[in-house]
Amino acid sequence: MNKRILIHVGPPKSGTSAIQLALLQHRDTLSQMGINYPTHGLGANGISSGNLEAILSLDCNNKWQVCEDKISSLIAEFNNSTQHTLLLSSEYFFYLAKEIAVLIPQAKFIAYVRCPIDTYESSYNQSIKRHMNCGPAEFSKNLHTTTLNILSEAVEVIGSKKFILRAYLPFSEDGFDILKDFCTVLDISNLQVTKYSTNSSYAFEALEFKRWINQFSLLNLDTLLDEVLQEYSRGKEHFSLLPPTLFENYQKQALTSIxxxxxxxxxxNAKELIAYIQKRTSLPHKSQLISDTEFEKICEFLKNSHPVIFKEIGIALNKVQNTCSLQAPHRIKIFLTKYQLKRGFISKLGTALNSIKR
Incomplete structure (x- = not known):
């Protein structure tokens, strides 16, 4: 039997969560087809790190590194099985592809290539959603193409014959569907999933609310709040933080790099990707500032639709002592007013905020 090892590396922000969710939901079906997709955990909203722990381990510095023992054990088990394909998926593999290739020389790597403008903005939004970033987006004269640069280096070092490269397109672009496309790589029919939407984008107001709340490091509430703000964002318009004055220059740079x-x-699908970038227009631009009225709307949404998490945030904000270095500290008062805390605390907070203004 000819056996193959396929390693899906993402990269980040190219539909990995949706792919992993589908694969996990259909492990038994895949196994019957001769494809071994090792099980892994699944977080809220169908998000996971995929098969991270199947071949990686934390080192003494708490960083993920390739583990030769895990790889040897996994491949030995696979070789002794009746299955013809071992399939692994994790975005962590993207940054360790060269090391993995040394220990699994027979592996082929699956990677998606996305418009660098989309990747950059999506990565920034993700840093707010999942990584507690509370800083504003920064756009220099030149477009950041870090992801594409890392992929280029990996392909050059490992060899292009070891890569299966696919264009990542917007969901509606010429009928593109990331799951159907991935199933084509596996040479199987499309996998039907019970829950498709994973890691949904935020509305602009939700993104700015999350950016503001991140400065309080509410780690115990972060996953729940992320899920709730995705709910708030459904059906709202797409947007861009990229200044319109930079869009044309970024578009040219994206075309050149791709x-x-x-x-x-x-x-x-390289031609389709280039055509998409060529005709791509700038989304409605948003400056990173929402009004207090928009802020209050999200507070009302949380209070009415998710009172438990609203209460937990209120309790946390009630404990804030030093507001000197905070962004828009007066919004603590707005939130706590909605939370209907004792007037004494709100009065003291108002006095403190006034002293800061002076």
């Missing part, structure tokens, strides 16, 4: 990459590497 053309250079596809000229050196075979990328399935």
């Amino acid at each position: 053309r250079d990459f596809v000229n050196s590497n075979r990328v399935y």
Whole structure:
């Protein structure tokens, strides 16, 4: 039997969560087809780190590194099985692909190539959603193409024949569907999933609310709040933080970087990706500032639809002592007023805020 090992590396912000959710939901079906997809945990909203722990371990510095013992054990088990394909998926593998290739030389890597503008903005939004970033987006004269640069280096070092490269397109672009596309790689029919939408984008107001709340480091509430703000965001318009004055320049740079990459590497649907970037228009621009009225609307949403998490946030904000270095500290008072805390505390907070203004 010809056996193959496929390692899906993402990269980040290219539909990995949806792919992993589908694979996990259909492990038994895949196994019957001869594909071994090792089980892994699943967090809120269908988010996970995939098969991270199948071949990686934490080192003494608490950083994930390739584990030779885990790899040897996993491959030995696979070789002794009746299955013809071992499939692994994790975005962590993206940054360790070169090391993995040394220990699993027979592996082929699956990677998606996305418009660098979309990747950059999506990565920033993700840093607010999941990584407690509370800083504003920064746009320099030149477009950041870090993800594409890392992929280019990996392909050059490992070898292009070891990569299966696919274009990542918006869901509605010419009928593109990330799950159908991934199933094509596996040479199987499309996997039907009971829950497709994972890691949904925030509305602008929700993103700014989360950016503000991140400065309080409410780690115990972060996952729940993320899920709730995704709910608030459904059906609201898409937006961009990229200043319109930079869009044309970024678009040209994105085209150049993608053309250079596809000229050196075979990328399935490369023409469609280039065409998408060429005709891509700037989304409605938003400056990173919401009004107190918009802030209050989210507070009302939390209070009415999710009173438990609203209460927990109120309790946490009630404990805030030093407001000197906070962004928009007066919004603590707005939230606590909605929370209907004792007037004495709100009065003291108001006095403190007034002293800061002076």
